Amino acid sequence: MTDKDLLRGASDRALAVVLAVAKAPLAVLGLPLVPLQLLGYPLILVTVGVPLTLGATALARGYANLHRDLAGRVLGEQIPRPYRAPANRGPMTRVRTIATDPATWRDLAFLPLNAIVSVLFGFLPAALWASGALAMATPLLWQLGADGLAYLGIDERTPGGYVAVPLLATAHLALAWWATPRLVRVPALLARWLLAPSARAALSTRVRQLADSRADTVDAQAAELRRIERDLHDGAQARLVALGMSLGMAEELLARDPEAVRALLAEARESSSLALAELRGLVRGIHPPVLADRGLDGALRALALAHPLPVAVDVELAGRPQAPVESAAYFAAAEALTNVAKHSGATGAWLRVRHEAGVLRLVVGDDGRGGARADAGGGLRGIERRLAAFDGTLVITSPVGGPTTVTMELPCALSSEKTSSCSETA
Amino acid sequence: MRVVLGEDLVLLRDGLIRLLRAYDFEVVEAVDSGPALLEALVRHRPDVAVVDVRLPPTFTDEGLRAAIRARKRVPGLPVLVLSQYVERLYARELLSDRGGAVGYLLKDRVSDVRQFVDAIRRVAAGGTAMDPEVVTQLLARGGRDQSLAALTPREREVLSLMAEGRSNGAIAARLFVTEKAVGKHIANIFAKLDLPLSEDDNRRVLAVLAYLDRL
Incomplete structure (x- = not known):
């Protein structure tokens, strides 16, 4: 001593x-x-x-x-x-x-x-x-x-x-x-x-939390389905209708005005590639193919590459969480990174992912202006609801003037199966 | 022929305007929301309205509602409703005032430009244009109906085409038979379904649709 x-x-x-x-x-x-x-x-x-x-x-x-x-x-x-x-x-x-x-x-x-x-x-x-x-x-x-x-x-x-x-x-x-x-x-x-709350009171509090998070989950799912339906209706479906319209008019004009037909066909081709692009975007929003192929590690690296700011990615995972948890973690990180790009005014961001003591922890940080909050209807609130479905939590540290860190935690187990790397499959 | 167009997606609105102009329709106004559509229909009283079911602000069936409201204020106003999907319920609401001069088509149908333009003209002339999908839905429910079951396959074909709103001449051309043969089929159908046979094409179509809708 x-x-x-x-x-x-x-x-x-x-x-x-x-x-x-x-x-x-x-x-x-x-x-x-x-x-x-x-x-x-x-x-x-x-x-x-x-x-x-x-x-x-x-x-x-x-x-x-x-x-x-x-x-x-x-x-x-x-x-x-x-x-x-x-x-x-x-x-x-x-x-x-x-x-x-x-x-x-x-x-x-x-x-x-x-x-x-x-x-x-x-x-x-x-x-x-x-x-x-x-x-x-x-x-x-x-x-x-x-x-x-x-x-x-x-x-x-x-x-x-x-x-x-x-x-x-x-x-x-x-x-x-x-x-x-x-x-x-x-x-x-x-x-x-x-x-302190008795065991019974603690249980009933827990039940209330679960009921709330379940209601949130159902809401979030319904909103997600509405979004997908809307995106299809206004996007790919509309493009295909336009494509049909162009082709139909081209058919009508074939004999009379070959020049106009050429323009209509070019339009039709453009409509088809835009429809495909919209479907791709939609699929990515439902379940990104790279997440299915490479797991969280690869998907987050891909996300960082597509980000407008330089993002330092540091992921160390011994295996893969269950698919729904993995997906929730991916979209939470994606939303947090989107927020950085949209609101923070940062020049760089970083992302750290670890699995320790049965908890998957994702931390997204930036050197921006700070002052981020989980407002109702905002992106961060959306993450909170997504994570709550898995008993996950979101903590924002964002003093005015920055820097901001968003810590997301998801209790989960990792399957021992290693993520296959591209050198093995190539 | 004067047309009011209600479509919120710029891509489709521009395409439809171009298509209509190519077939000598005059697009007097193209609007992108339910309230604007109702206002335009009442103000212009066009020869025909071409309307997307789903319009802002609610992005539900705003277009359909605006069209039905407009027909209450301007009775018999011809309305052709377009949609990405067809609902029997919506067809029933359009047909419910028994006035005719209504159409309900899948948006896909615009790719068959000639048929589409034909459907617009038919509705403008007080006829009906029901999408084959709607007719299929109507007939599917009639599976257990004794009278329908008594129809021959050819008569069912004629019934379907008639329910879509086609004239005797069009049905004859479609089935490669004479108009007289079509007339005979129709007389048989009306007898089997126990419907009063009318001389007027439009009345016959409405009677058939009303029969099918009751099933």
Whole structure:
């Protein structure tokens, strides 16, 4: 242990002791919230209970949230809020939601238990340190004439007391050093036990998330199908109609005006190649052939080559994810790169892809002006929805002035099968 | 002959204008949205309207709706509707006012320029032009109909062509028979389907379509 560590350990403990003491009165202050909340329910019969219950619950939840944050800081983890959202804003609905929410009653149970535990474990570390310090000072105090003073039954007249007390006091202080961080965890553990969502609540939250992401997926799919239908209707189909029209007119004019026929045939040929180009574009938008052939690595490199800005690609994957995940990852990266080209004003971009700890992580960065956000209807919001279908997430770091990084994560496994390289197949 | 054209895709609009001009139609206005189409139809009262089913702003059946609304304000206004696909439902809506002078064709049909121009002229003259696809859809539903089952293959052929809106002369030319033979087939068909036989081509077509649509 270096001096620096020792110093940090000491200051951490000093802070922990002070905070623990300071939290004790805070815990006691929470006690009146118990009768205040319980009072509201019988009074609902005379209407006044409704605002009373709503007010008291809001107060109690604010108080519980404060404890969630404090305990979260001690434990180094976030304690999520477990409360159910009411179906609407009506006061009776809200009261009913509150009364049937198990979190309400767990909060209520927390209040008295927290008062007891916080007071007990709030003063214990301080008392340990104080008594240890007093023991250390005891020989000095004996010298100054405090001859009634004793430590663990050892007083001034005990033989060897001047040696034993400092030794024992050192052990005492060592115990205080060891115990302080552990003792202050106890109220935090109580808070986590009662204030964190129960397994059931966590499950129902998860179900809600899944329902939302499924609805998003269905929406996104329907929108995608509409887009494809529209693209076909206005693109390739229209070109083919025009092609038929040109050919039909050419047929009619063949005998009378060969020159006009030549122009019509040239037009027809152009229509056919444009129709093909549009179909190609559409197919690429549905499932890029290069993604099917070469996997994510090759497809992303192809994407980078087609990008208007230089894109540094760094992909290291030991295998291929499942096709739907691969496709989602590809389109997410493609959309992020498109955004860079459209909005960032950057001179260069980079793309990094890794698979670590069961998570496929794609990071797209640029040196542009920053300020990117996932607005409703925007491209980034679209990526978010695409990824949500696979429990994936999107995080944007984009301070105004740049640089911007977009991190996309998709939990998935890779199949061991290696992507075939062109030298093998050639 | 004065035409109002409703088509939002520039490519097809320009192509259609050129085609119509080549056959001496006068395109008095070419519009690219449903509301503009309704306005143009009511204002110009053209001899015939050529309309794409799908138009902005909704990109659904805006063109069809505008045409039907225009026919309510200008009864009997001849309308030929074009589409990338045909729906029996849309054909029924067009035919529902029993006024005739309607057409409903796949866009593909424009490649047979002469037939297409013929269809426009027929609609302008108060006749009907139903796409063979629509007629096939109508007949497909009639599979279990006793009266239809009683028709000979040749009579079914004549029925199909008649439902498309062709005149006796056109049917005769198509089947390489005399007009008199076609007339005889038609008389048989009407007898088997128990329909009142009319002298007028258009009335006969509408009667056949109404019969098929009821199935």
